Amino acid sequence: QKEVEQNSGPLSVPEGAIASLNCTYSDRGSQSFFWYRQYSGKSPELIMSIYSNGDKEDGRFTAQLNKASQYVSLLIRDSQPSDSATYLCAVNFNQAGTALIFGKGTTLSVSS
Amino acid sequence: DAGVIQSPRHEVTEMGQEVTLRCKPISGHDYLFWYRQTMMRGLELLIYFNNNVPIDDSGMPEDRFSAKMPNASFSTLKIQPSEPRDSAVYFCASNLRGGNSPLHFGNGTRLTVT
Numbered sequence: 343q344k345e346v347e348q349n350s351g352p353l354s355v356p357e358g359a360i361a362s363l364n365c366t367y368s369d370r371g372s373q374s375f376f377w378y379r380q381y382s383g384k385s386p387e388l389i390m391s392i393y394s395n396g397d398k399e400d401g402r403f404t405a406q407l408n409k410a411s412q413y414v415s416l417l418i419r420d421s422q423p424s425d426s427a428t429y430l431c432a433v434n435f436n437q438a439g440t441a442l443i444f445g446k447g448t449t450l451s452v453s454s
Numbered sequence: 455d456a457g458v459i460q461s462p463r464h465e466v467t468e469m470g471q472e473v474t475l476r477c478k479p480i481s482g483h484d485y486l487f488w489y490r491q492t493m494m495r496g497l498e499l500l501i502y503f504n505n506n507v508p509i510d511d512s513g514m515p516e517d518r519f520s521a522k523m524p525n526a527s528f529s530t531l532k533i534q535p536s537e538p539r540d541s542a543v544y545f546c547a548s549n550l551r552g553g554n555s556p557l558h559f560g561n562g563t564r565l566t567v568t
Contacts (some may be wrong), residue, residue, distance in 0.1 A: 385545060385559040430497065434553030435516045441487055442557060446496035
């Protein structure tokens, strides 16, 4: 069974703080991992992709992957009210050619 | 460069009616995916195509749902007959080379079945 688990939240942080979003997945052989942001009433948009163990940084965002623990996280530094959205974790459970499976998402609320 | 285009944006229909959702993927993309999103179940994969061929339709909830991709630039998702529990936002997405590549989503179709 292919499963991607996220805490639904809401996760509330003050402006300027670090927001930490977590995701676990069921298949140790998974290859590709993505974080999407979805504003209310809009479609998901890609924030980060990560394929290897360790950290990957892009501006205020850092994705962290630990394949042994089947765990991927997203850190948002200096959180802004505009970061308030639902964050979806997505996993490709096999080699290229199969679809992404999404978690249900974590709702982040950043207060000013 | 045009993104994934879905139509209609909103669809309101009565139970028992046929509903057809349409999608035009990004030109050159060889994979097309249909997802459904509800508050309870999140974003669920329904079916996906590679080079116009259906690869996995195990997510299609029941026989009332069908999807086609007659050519590289067009796909449809049909529900016949529709039921209130089909109410959801339906997203089409495309990418190049499948699971290792990011998905590009359309704006979605919000379906309401009364």
